[in-house]
Amino acid sequence: MNRRDSLKAIGLGTITAATLLEACKPNNNKLAEDTTEKTSGADPTRLPNEIERDKKLNAEKFFNDHEMATITILADIIIPKDARSGSASDAKVPDFIEFIVKDKPYNQTPMRGGLRWLDLQCLNRYDKTFADSTSAQQMEMVNEIAWPKKAKPEMQQGVSFFNRMRDLTATGFFTTKMGLEDLGYVGNTPNKWEGVPADVLKQYGMEGV
C-alpha cells in the first residue's frame, strides 16, 4: 500500500488541519466502529483503570479559590498576552496546574507551601496577601524571586517555588493549540520527510554533511 492509499485508509486522503483534527478524535474515527474486540469503553487507546483514574482526579479539587487566584496572577505574569498569542490564563494554564498537582502529588506540598510562603512575604511587607497586593507590589515581590542568580539568600525558597511555577506555566501554555501555534510547530500531520530544506542547509553550511 503506498502512502496515499494508506492515508485514505485512515480517512486522511485529503488533508486540512480541521479534518485531520476530527479524524483523529477517537469518537469520529471511522476505523474505530468495530467494538467487538475493544480494549476498553469509549476511548480504545486507554485502559479502563486509566479512564477511571482520570475521572477520579477530575472530580477532586486540590487548590482553594484563593490559591487558584494566586496561581492565575502568577501564570499571567510569567506568560502574558503579547502580539503573537494570548496569556497563560487564556490557554487555561491554571486548570492544567490544578490537574497536574493531583496527577503528580509530589508537587502538592511545594506548590501549596510556596503559595503560602509568598502570601506571608506579602503580608509582612504590604499587610496583604499576594493576590490582594497592588500590581506594583506584586511585581516588586516577583522580582525578588524570579532571577535565581541575583536573588537574596533569604529568597531561595521563593526562587524554588517560582522556578516550579515557571516550568509548569511554560508546559501548560506551549502544549495547547494556542501554544503550538505560537511556537510554530507544524508537525503531527501526514507529510513526506525529504530532509532539511535546501535554504536551511545553506544557512548552516551543512550542504556537504
Next chain:
Amino acid sequence: MNDIQIKKSATTYDAVIVGSGAGGGMAGYVLAHAGLKVLMLEAGPFFDPAKDSSQLKWPWESPRRGSSTNTRNFGDFDGAFGGWDLDGEPYTTKDKTEFYWFRSRMLGGRTNHWGRISLRMGPNDFKGHHIDGLTDDWPISYDDVKPFYDKVDRMIGIYGTVENLPNEPDGIYLPPPKPRLNELFIKKGAEKAGVTVIPGRGSVLTQALPDNKDRGACFFCGQCGRSCKVYGDFSSSSCLVIPAMKTGNLKVIANAMVREVLTDQSGKATGVSYINKDDMQEYQVKAGIVILGASAGESARLLLNSKSSNHPNGLANSSGVVGKYLHDSTGSSAGGWLPQLMDRKRYNEDGVGSIHIYGPWTKDNKKLDFPRGYHIEFGGGMEMPGYGFGWGMENLNGSVPGRDGKMKEAGGFGASLKDDYRRFYGTGFGMAGRGMAIARADNYCEIDPEVVDKFGIPVLRFHYKWSDYEIKQAKHMQDTFQSIMHEMGATYGPPDGPENNYGLEAPGRIIHEVGTVRMGDDPKTSALNKWCQAHDCKNLFVVDASPFVQQGDKNATWTILALSMRTAEYIIDQRKKLNV
C-alpha cells in the same frame, strides 16, 4: 466466584503459543501460514494499532499533556499497556540488588511501542569467546541466522544503508530517512571526535513494502512509539498476529495468563493451564507442541513453575541454567542544545519514530579498559511539545545574548521570557549509548519461595549486579559524548561520574533483557538445543529472547524475529518427519 473449576478444552491444537510479541507473533505467523492449527494465549487485552493507537493525538488531548503515569511509563500516548510495575503482579529482588522488569500486557507485547531500531547481531556477537574468553559462544553462527535475517528484512521491511562495516552486518534495505538538522550537527561533530555515524536502521516503511497490501507506507509523524494506525512500522500485532488470524488457522485468546506448562508421565508437554482474566476461571488447553514466547522473564518463570516428577527442577531445567545468564543492555546518555540553532526556521521535521542516524561500535578493545562495545542512538529537533516543555529555562536564557545582543539575567518572566521559549525551541538534542553486558551465571531470576501474584502464581525474584566491565563501558560512553558535544559546538553539562556509575542505567531499564533459557549443544550447560528446542522435552520450544547465549550491543528484536522464524521452520520440518 467461590465456585472455581478447571475447565478443560476438548480441542487439541497442533501448537499453543504463549505470548504474542516478536517471538510468539513470528512463530504464529509461520505456523499458521503452513496450515497448523495454532492457539495463541496473550496475558493482556487484544490490541489493534489501527483502532487502538493514540497516533496523531495532540498534547492537549491528554490532561497531563502526554506525561507518564504508573500505568503508562512512557507517557499517556505511548503504545504500551503495562510498565515496570503491574498492579497485583509483583516481582522481588535479592541481596539488595536491582532489576526493573518491564511488561507490556497486550497483543503484540512491547513491539507496539519499541524504538523500531532493527540491528543484526554480527559474527563476533554469536561467537565472541575467541576475542577475550569472557563470553560463551552460541551453538550457531551468523551464517546460520543470516538467511532468516534476510527473510525478515524482506517480509517486514527495514530501512538502512549497506556500509560493509566489521561485525555490523548489512541487510536488505528500504531508503533511510535523511538526517534532521540537529543530526547533521551531531554527525559532523561525531566525525571530528572520531565516532562513525551512519544512517539509521529501523523497521519503518519509508516506502511501500513490495507485495504487501495490508500495510501502509510511513507518513512521517515520528510517533512509532504510539504504534501505527496504517501499520507503517513493525508491531507484532499489526504485522504478524492479525495477518496470521486471517489465515483462519490462528486463534487468539486475550487476557489469558498462563500458569504452567502441562506434561504427561513420559515428560512430554501436553498443553498449558491458564487463568482467564475476564471470568477469573481456570482453563487447560491441549496441544501437540508448546511454544513459549512470553519474554525472557516470563518464559523462565513458566518453566520454573512447571515442576513435575519428571521435571523436578522445573521444565527443561535438568541443567539448572533456567533463569541464569539474564542480561540487559547497558545504557548511559547525555544531551545538550545548540546555540547556533536559536531562532531557527520552522518546518515539519517529525521524520520517522525510529533513529535517523546511528553510531555503530568501531573501536579496538585492545586499547580500552573494558571488553566489547556499544552503539550510540541520536536524536533531536523541533519535536511536538509535551509535558516538560520549557523546563529549566533559568539554566539556559542567561547564557546567550538576547535579540538586542545584550546578555540577559537568567530566569525571569513576562514577554521577554515568553520569547525565549520560541527562541530556544528545536535547539535540543540527545544521545544514548546501548552496550553489550557480559552474560554471567550469577545474574539471574528464580522463583521467590514466598511470594505469589494475584493469580496465585509464584513470582520471579531477581539477582543482578553490574560488573566493572559495564561500568567502565558507561564511563567510555560519557567521555565519548563529551567529545562529540564539544566538537558540535553545543552547550552541555558535565559528564556523569563515579557517583552514579557514569549514568549507567539500572539493570532492566533498557528493556533488552535476554538469556534466561539459553541454547547450547551441551544439555548440562544449556536448556535448549540450537533449534530453541528443549533438551529435556522435545515438543517444547522457546522463541523469545530467552535462548540468547550472549547479546551483542545490538537491540534484540531483529534477532528474536529471525530465530523464531528459524525455529518455526524447523518445527514444520520435524512434523513432516514425524519427530515432534
